[in-house]
Amino acid sequence: MAKLCLNNVTKIFDKNIYGAKDISFDVADKEFTVLVGPSGCGKTTTLRLIAGLEEVTSGEIYIEDRCVNDISPKDRDVAMVFQNYALYPHMTVYDNMAFGLRMRKYPKKEVEQRVMEAADILGITELLRRKPKQLSGGQRQRVAVGRAIVRQPKLFLFDEPLSNLDAKLRVQMRAELSRLHKRFEATIIYVTHDQIEAMTLGEKIVVLKDAEINQIADPITLYKRPKNTFVAGFIGSPPMNFMRGSIKKENMKVVFQNGDIVLPLPERCEKFVNQEVILGIRPTDFSIDRGSDIKILVDVIEPVGNELYVHGRCGELMVSARVPEESRPKVGAPCTLRVDTEKLYVFDADTEEALQ
């Protein structure tokens, strides 16, 4: 296992399209790092640069303090799990898992031992003689993971490995990956567009947008202190509500104002008075006991069991909120939401950066 370091890594494709722009981050030994962002944000490109499947345009990549820029994928000692698993269709599960070891000329006995061991851990021993097309999606996924495990590489690279699975299986595999990480004390770089996957798996999360890093942090920091509106909107589900407006001082009290909406703000926001801001409210931060009122016209109600998500309009604004089931909102009817103003997020209206 090993650490990884990216130093101002940039990848420019044809026609000046950036695949990765000045990417720098460290991955400590045994750390589970997640690259997350919307599609086309450069996360897969970054992973491929680490694997050596793409060449960097500038910057350096270090694995275990060795610059690997000019080292081919086979000599980087990394294992990669692809989104569509990339199992060799003409080989059995056993051969698929053994292939990488055989190519590296491991003795037959050790190949067998490693494959059997990995198959045992993943519970796919009885599938070893099957071909990939005789497997279900979840089984293929296991084989793909097994193929990476047998190699015992310095780095594990996962490229959206769960996105082709159904929801239930995804949750199950997520937990399993977490267990495997602990068991093997592996250094893992994991790419996903799913923020829940990122939050649940990652010890460190790198948020990417338009080929650039927006924020690097652990899951809780990312949630509680998003650096800008993009990170704030991307992390958390349903996404954060945003409203533009200005901060004013009225009757010795700091308030946020957008047309009819006036929300009292905590004392700490006093330094932003007379500033144009974007206010962020997480749907989960609406409450009924205390706080201030926002009136919305309910468009959609999504019951998820113990609670409801309501989506509605407040003038021009779209607002989503989590409310208790017993509040019984009705579609087409107005609904009064209370905001926990202590939990508001404030961003600069121009730069969209968080204001602290």
Place this chain on the structure above:
Amino acid sequence: MSRELREAIPFVVPLVLFICLFILLPVVGTFWSSLWRDVSFITREFIGFENYLRLFKDLQFWRATFFTLLFPFVSVSLEMIFGIIIALVLNEQFRLRGIVRGIALLPWAIPSVIGARIWQLMYRYDYGLANYILKTIGIGPVNWLGSPISAFLSLVVADVWRTTPFVAIILLAGLQTVPEDLYKQARVDGTNALQRFFKITLPLIKPIVIVALLFRTIDAIRVFDLIYVITGGGPGGITTSLSLYGYKFFLLGDFGYGSSVSIILFLVAFLLAIGYVKIGRFREAPL
């Protein structure tokens, strides 16, 4: 009759009719006429398998059979090797790829008789291009079509030139069905380019390779126009294929004997096709 069967019939009947009318009927008809002594200006007479007995003792027939098996073996082998190389090149990303793909197909687009005629002119002893080049670099002129081996090889070269593009295009289609991620995975797995070709590419395009082999072998077994134009079957009948051999009897008006040659040719091609289909295991989807 089940509904499934009833609904299938309108779709199946035209094909069955077509096969019966244009494939089965001519074969059966040829077989029927091979059982007769059927020579122009002589009364037709049923003679059973006498034509086949005559074939059996006919040295020239055995020579033609040998040529008919050797020629496809040599030329199709070369076509497959060159075809896969060209296909691999055409599958890469490079500028003007579309144009290069078009140019690569040109020999196949030229009518085969015209292509054969071009080669025949190039092989000419006195003013052919091949000897012109040899003379300028100081090696004496070669009588290309005059000796058995050089005549055979001249035909092989002409055939390889003409049909390699066909093989390349079919194999290119096969290469494009191999997912890019498999190559990436193989690179991470520690393979070099050659290993990737033999361990990943070749096994995965095997069904397509078999299709190309099938087409090409059967085509080469029936080879006629190329030989007719370039060597006329010579020198001394050494490059006569079965189809050319049979054709000569039809020209002479010996329809019965010509038919028996044709039936043998049909059997050779038919058995080969069955063999290929068995090897290719087409019932198993490639991916």
